[in-house]
Amino acid sequence: MTLQPNAPESNEPGPREPGPNVLAGIGDEAAVELTGQLAALDRLGWSAVELRTVDGRALADLDDEHFAQVRAQVERAGLQVVGLASRIGNWARPITAPLDDDLRELEVLAARGAELGCRALRVMSYPNDGLAEPEWQRRVLDRMRRLAARAAELDVVLLHENCAGWAGSDADRMLRLVEECGPSLRLLFDTGNGIEHGYDAADLLAGILPHVAHVHVKDAVGDADDATYVLPGSGRAGVPECLRMLRESGYTGPLSIEPHLSARPHDGISAGESAAERFVQAGRILERLLTQAALVGEPA
Numbered sequence: 001m002t003l004q005p006n007a008p009e010s011n012e013p014g015p016r017e018p019g020p021n022v023l024a025g026i027g028d029e030a031a032v033e034l035t036g037q038l039a040a041l042d043r044l045g046w047s048a049v050e051l052r053t054v055d056g057r058a059l060a061d062l063d064d065e066h067f068a069q070v071r072a073q074v075e076r077a078g079l080q081v082v083g084l085a086s087r088i089g090n091w092a093r094p095i096t097a098p099l100d101d102d103l104r105e106l107e108v109l110a111a112r113g114a115e116l117g118c119r120a121l122r123v124m125s126y127p128n129d130g131l132a133e134p135e136w137q138r139r140v141l142d143r144m145r146r147l148a149a150r151a152a153e154l155d156v157v158l159l160h161e162n163c164a165g166w167a168g169s170d171a172d173r174m175l176r177l178v179e180e181c182g183p184s185l186r187l188l189f190d191t192g193n194g195i196e197h198g199y200d201a202a203d204l205l206a207g208i209l210p211h212v213a214h215v216h217v218k219d220a221v222g223d224a225d226d227a228t229y230v231l232p233g234s235g236r237a238g239v240p241e242c243l244r245m246l247r248e249s250g251y252t253g254p255l256s257i258e259p260h261l262s263a264r265p266h267d268g269i270s271a272g273e274s275a276a277e278r279f280v281q282a283g284r285i286l287e288r289l290l291t292q293a294a295l296v297g298e299p300a
Contacts, residue, residue: 021290023283024048024082024256026216030279032056034070038077040276044283049074050256051116052085059084060108071115081118082254083159083214084109088121088147091164094129095139099146106147110154120214122188123147123158125165125177140166141180148181159188159214162197162204169199171207178211187211190258192218192237196227202238202245209249216258217286229260232285243293255290257282 023046027037034054041049051059054070062070074081086109087093088102109121125144128136144160151158160167160177167173174187189212194201205212219235220227232239259282262275 021252022048022080022082022254023286023290024050024080024254025279025283026050026052026085026256026258028053029258029260029262030276034073036276038073038079040279041079042077043276043280046283047078048080048082048254048256049077050083050085050254050258051081058087059112060086060105067112067115071112074116081113081116082256083120083122084113084116084118085122088123088158089126089143089165090124091127093126095126095131095136095143095166096129097126099143102143102147103150106150106154106156110151110156113156119156120159121151121156122161122214124161124163125167125173127164128166136166141176144177144181144185148184152182152184156184157213158185160185161188161193161216162190162201162208163193169194169197169204171204174208175211186213188214188216189242190216190218191232191239191242192216192220192229192235192258192260195220195222195235195237196224198224200238202241205242205245209245209251212246212249212251213253215246215251215253215255217255217282218257218259220260231261231282232257232259233289240289240293243289247293255286257286 025041027049030040031037032055053059054062086105088105093102113119113121126140148158160174162168167177177185178187187208189205189208191201194204217232217239218229219232219237219239220229221235222228259279261278261282
């Protein structure tokens with residue numbers, strides 16, 4: 001994968017050329033096994049996939065033989081891989097967890113991304129684990145700089161998501177990461193994370209737009225104590241407004257559905273029998289929302 005023009009090559013926002021938004025989906029939201037993941041994207045007629053787990057195992061944990069089968073299936077399906085969703089710095093790996101685990105996962109996913117033609121790796125910025133705020137910040141910035149430096153050596157780009165961790169819900173902290181880490185770290189904006197994490201998604205997006213290189217689409221109702229995920233556009237996350245903001249900013253990068261309607265990894269819930277149907281439904285609704293936001297033309 002080549003990062004889209006909206007992903008700046010330096011810390012300064014760069015000019016953007018208009019272009020198509022690749023539509024994709026995180027496959028394990030549709031099915032546990034890869035065959036079902038790819039079949040759901042085929043039903044949508046989309047050209048790209050984002051990979052996180054296959055057969056219930058993280059991509060970095062597959063043995064070489066299993067990964068070779070994954071690569072062959074993706075190639076036979078004719079799909080572009082637009083992102084690899086790692087566990088680096090995520091909700092299960094607080095700031096006190098061993099950094100070696102994340103460095104090891106970075107190495108594995110960089111190599112596997114090279115085989116899949118994908119340079120983009122999703123990361124987060126480490127939930128706290130009882131540290132004082134200054135110490136938490138110091139450790140996070142140190143880790144993220146080290147990860148970004150290694151990413152540069154491996155020719156991959158880290159995409160920091162507005163989710164768990166030190167910079168997960170604060171635009172200024174996200175910009176601090178971009179400044180500290182250089183061009184090997186860009187931002188991933190998820191439209192639906194604000195409900196569960198207690199912030200307004202559109203307000204946050206306004207502060208980080210020039211640095212957004214990847215977008216996840218989901219929606220939710222409720223609040224930080226009781227979030228329920230719903231179809232895009234039917235919740236309180238402001239998905240249509242976020243899509244309009246992205247269009248007006250010239251965003252041309254991937255739009256990847258992560259609807260959380262059936263699968264929610266942070267709650268230990270994997271895709272069930274109805275997951276593929278709900279995944280495809282979310283994709284169809286996204287197509288309509290994009291048409292309304294003038295991001296893409298009417299689907300063929």
